[in-house]
Amino acid sequence: MANPISLPLYEKIPHKNTLQRAFDTLIFLLLLSLLIYRLLFLNNHGLTWLVAFLCESWFTFTWVLIISSKWNPVENKTYPDRLLQRVPELPSVDMFVTTADPVLEPPIITVNTVLSLLAIDYPSHKLACYVSDDGCSPITYYSLVEASKFAKLWVPFCKKYNIHVRAPFRYFSTNPQTLGGSSSDFQQEWKRMKDEYERLSCKIEDAVHKSVPCDLSGDFAEFSNVERKNHPAIIKVIWENKTGLLGGLPHLIYISREKQPKHPHHYKAGAMNVLARVSGLMTNAPYMLNVDCDMFVNNPKAALHAMCLLLSPNSEKEIAYAQFPQVFYDGLKDDPYANQFVIFYEYLGRGIAGLQGPLYGGTGCFHRRKVIYSLSPNNVDPVNEKLIESILLNFGSSTELINSAAKALKGKTNTVANLRNSIHAANQVSSSCYEYGTSWGTTVGWRYGSTTEDIHTGLMIHKRGWRSIFCTPHPPAFLGCAPSGGPAAATQLKRWATGLLEILFSKSCPLFATLFGKLQFRQCLAYLWILTWGMRPVFELCYAALPAYCIITNSHFLPKVQEPTLYILVAIFVIYNISTLSEYLRAGESIRAWWNNQRMSRINTMNAWLFGFLSVILKLLGISETVFEVTQKDQSNDDANDVEAGRFTFDGSPIFLPGTTILLVHLTALVVTLLKWQPPPSDGHGSGLGEVFCSVYLVIWFWPFLKGLVGKGRHGIPLSTIWKSAALALLFVHLCRRTTMD
Numbered sequence: 090m091a092n093p094i095s096l097p098l099y100e101k102i103p104h105k106n107t108l109q110r111a112f113d114t115l116i117f118l119l120l121l122s123l124l125i126y127r128l129l130f131l132n133n134h135g136l137t138w139l140v141a142f143l144c145e146s147w148f149t150f151t152w153v154l155i156i157s158s159k160w161n162p163v164e165n166k167t168y169p170d171r172l173l174q175r176v177p178e179l180p181s182v183d184m185f186v187t188t189a190d191p192v193l194e195p196p197i198i199t200v201n202t203v204l205s206l207l208a209i210d211y212p213s214h215k216l217a218c219y220v221s222d223d224g225c226s227p228i229t230y231y232s233l234v235e236a237s238k239f240a241k242l243w244v245p246f247c248k249k250y251n252i253h254v255r256a257p258f259r260y261f262s263t264n265p266q267t268l269g270g271s272s273s274d275f276q277q278e279w280k281r282m283k284d285e286y287e288r289l290s291c292k293i294e295d296a297v298h299k300s301v302p303c304d305l306s307g308d309f310a311e312f313s314n315v316e317r318k319n320h321p322a323i324i325k326v327i328w329e330n331k332t333g334l335l336g337g338l339p340h341l342i343y344i345s346r347e348k349q350p351k352h353p354h355h356y357k358a359g360a361m362n363v364l365a366r367v368s369g370l371m372t373n374a375p376y377m378l379n380v381d382c383d384m385f386v387n388n389p390k391a392a393l394h395a396m397c398l399l400l401s402p403n404s405e406k407e408i409a410y411a412q413f414p415q416v417f418y419d420g421l422k423d424d425p426y427a428n429q430f431v432i433f434y435e436y437l438g439r440g441i442a443g444l445q446g447p448l449y450g451g452t453g454c455f456h457r458r459k460v461i462y463s464l465s466p467n468n469v470d471p472v473n474e475k476l477i478e479s480i481l482l483n484f485g486s487s488t489e490l491i492n493s494a495a496k497a498l499k500g501k502t503n504t505v506a507n508l509r510n511s512i513h514a515a516n517q518v519s520s521s522c523y524e525y526g527t528s529w530g531t532t533v534g535w536r537y538g539s540t541t542e543d544i545h546t547g548l549m550i551h552k553r554g555w556r557s558i559f560c561t562p563h564p565p566a567f568l569g570c571a572p573s574g575g576p577a578a579a580t581q582l583k584r585w586a587t588g589l590l591e592i593l594f595s596k597s598c599p600l601f602a603t604l605f606g607k608l609q610f611r612q613c614l615a616y617l618w619i620l621t622w623g624m625r626p627v628f629e630l631c632y633a634a635l636p637a638y639c640i641i642t643n644s645h646f647l648p649k650v651q652e653p654t655l656y657i658l659v660a661i662f663v664i665y666n667i668s669t670l671s672e673y674l675r676a677g678e679s680i681r682a683w684w685n686n687q688r689m690s691r692i693n694t695m696n697a698w699l700f701g702f703l704s705v706i707l708k709l710l711g712i713s714e715t716v717f718e719v720t721q722k723d724q725s726n727d728d729a730n731d732v733e734a735g736r737f738t739f740d741g742s743p744i745f746l747p748g749t750t751i752l753l754v755h756l757t758a759l760v761v762t763l764l765k766w767q768p769p770p771s772d773g774h775g776s777g778l779g780e781v782f783c784s785v786y787l788v789i790w791f792w793p794f795l796k797g798l799v800g801k802g803r804h805g806i807p808l809s810t811i812w813k814s815a816a817l818a819l820l821f822v823h824l825c826r827r828t829t830m831d
């Protein structure tokens with residue numbers, strides 16, 4: 090080795106988890122014995138028994154997927170200090186930010202993310218920041234122009250005083266003036282920065298309220314007469330680091346790709362591909378970092394941590410991307426909406442990281458450009474010229490792009506003398522029909538066809554035999570905002586379930602990727618676990634209907650109290666709860682957080698995921714297309730100080746219909762037992778304690794809905810939803826009665 094320093098840039102540390110494995114295996118064996126029992130006595134029982142068997146088979150299948158995914162957790166410990174000694178020259182990184190709607194995604198949020206990126210600890214002449222604005226908003230552009238002026242003060246300030254959090258809104262809201270130093274110089278500069286940031290926020294705020302930042306002339310002329318979904322490409326170099334020196338600010342480029350109603354734009358995936366092409370023309374960095382507009386850099390060494398993983402020996406031929414977990418700021422206490430995913434990343438995330446590598450999460454990810462350009466690991470070294478030529482044939486008509494891509498694929502770098510010289514070519518590759526007849530979105534770049542383009546794109550990368558790597562530094566590298574409130578969270582989950590099923594039911598299905606590609610078998614299981622989220626409501630709804638059905642018709646789907654097999658079910662219930670609870674406690678989460686997540690899993694599955702399932706069915710039937718509905722983002726969670734924070738909120742969306750119906754059905758069933766309105770059992774064996782217990786438990790899970798039935802305003806379920814649910818519940822009861830009369 091040329092360099093005498095031979096300490097590794099990162100270490101892979103397996104996590105021991107014997108107890109967890111024992112719990113998980115035990116649950117699996119119990120589930121298996123339950124299935125065998127069901128199967129043995131299938132003939133003695135009716136339809137309920139069969140339905141229970143089918144549902145439990147599905148749950149067991151899911152459990153196998155979970156165990157396999159969690160079995161080998163690893164942690165990668167990175168050493169950025171060694172990187173600076175080992176690597177003589179760090180590679181360039183193009184940083185991508187996507188925003189789509191200036192109302193749902195207020196420009197001040199995007200501005201903070203951009204500022205935090207511009208200020209990261211990395212040689213600034215190696216960085217370029219590209220902002221894609223699908224909202225085509227002059228306010229966003231204006232905000233970025235103003236932000237770049239502020240950045241000239243902010244970035245040197247952060248570097249000089251080694252500020253930890255470089256998104257100003259966070260820095261000034263959480264760090265008192267004393268942090269960073271007590272010298273009078275620091276105090277003075279701190280005050281100045283705070284004033285300047287307030288000035289910037291006010292300007293942006295004013296622009297938002299005026300809705301037009303200034304007369305749309307001069308620099309803004311291109312925004313006059315634009316419609317969001319119908320406009321030419323607008324690409325502007327806001328700041329160019331002409332000196333190419335270390336001290337300057339990174340380049341900052343604004344891109345609003347062309348949109349035309351008759352051409353599909355493929356939502357975020359389409360935006361990412363335009364970013365890849367335009368940056369290819371301008372800076373062509375071998376690495377690309379992509380973040381959502383709300384995901385600011387929380388650890389200024391993020392890029393260095395990622396480079397430890399990506400620049401290690403052999404990484405070049407093995408590792409496609411380095412993914413950071415999604416962590417959220419200002420999360421509500423005890424995670425009432427179960428959308429902070431702490432436990433998910435802690436166990437499943439680390440587990441999958443021990444297989445072929447983490448799934449691509451759409452944000453907080455460092456990609457290799459050549460992998461995005463569709464190269465496979467076995468073609469990296471030696472470079473296969475023929476293959477590269479064939480890839481480039483389908484890159485579209487821009488010769489400038491093809492030339493730059495050839496360099497990227499061969500691992501060469503190029504420097505453009507003047508970014509503005511490539512504006513013409515950049516406009517060409519951002520046009521709404523550039524991709525026709527090319528491989529963009531099918532074999533090159535971010536994949537089309539799913540509203541979860543991230544999982545889809547990552548899956549296709551794993552399919553080519555690449556691995557990926559999980560990066561979990563402290564403090565977390567990026568922080569974003571999780572949707573707050575019932576409706577926003579439900580819409581997001583619905584979109585995810587939709588997108589995941591779109592992948593499952595397409596030719597990108599992981600089963601094919603394992604059979605015909607290089608997706609590892611257990612990685613395939615991990616993908617199946619996530620892609621089948623949207624299937625779960627079918628089984629959970631049926632299973633949830635069983636106890637109510639049994640009570641109303643006085644039949645059973647559970648063994649009687651005196652039968653020993655009942656203990657299998659009791660054991661599954663008890664051990665599952667102890668085991669999941671212990672996961673939460675070991676990860677430093679509260680019992681309440683555990684309960685909220687248990688509860689929300691049921692609520693989300695039976696509401697949002699069900700709608701995801703339905704929208705995919707409609708798409709498969711050719712009735713409607715799926716859309717990407719952007720999540721509302723707030724800078725500070727006003728609710729965080731609110732006593733009502735975390736209390737479930739509703740709106741008139743039909744998404745709350747299934748949950749309300751299930752609740753009403755169970756309330757009816759409970760009334761039926763209490764008042765002894767059950768018909769006589771048909772085979773001398775009616776419903777028993779087991780069914781009633783399930784029913785009560787379900788009502789407890791749906792407590793937020795029970796409160797919603799009587800709640801007012803946004804805490805109440807709208808009357809129209811209640812009426813519709815009541816009608817559906819009555820229909821269910823009627824159908825139950827019909828089956829007993831036959």
Ligand SMILES: O=c1ccn([C@@H]2O[C@H](COP(=O)(O)OP(=O)(O)O[C@H]3O[C@H](CO)[C@@H](O)[C@H](O)[C@H]3O)[C@@H](O)[C@H]2O)c(=O)[nH]1
Nearest residue numbers: 187188189223356357360381382450451452540541719720
């Ligand atoms: O037409 C669109 C729609 C969305 N976006 C951007 O996509 C990002 C994610 O959108 P958001 O509404 O925040 O969705 P989330 O569900 O919060 O995002 C998660 O899930 C998405 C896939 O469903 C991933 O793309 C994201 O990276 C991941 O954070 C945001 O930056 C948007 O501006 C676009 O650029 N163009």
Ligand SMILES: [Mn+2]
Nearest residue numbers: 381383570720
């Ligand atoms: Mn988001």
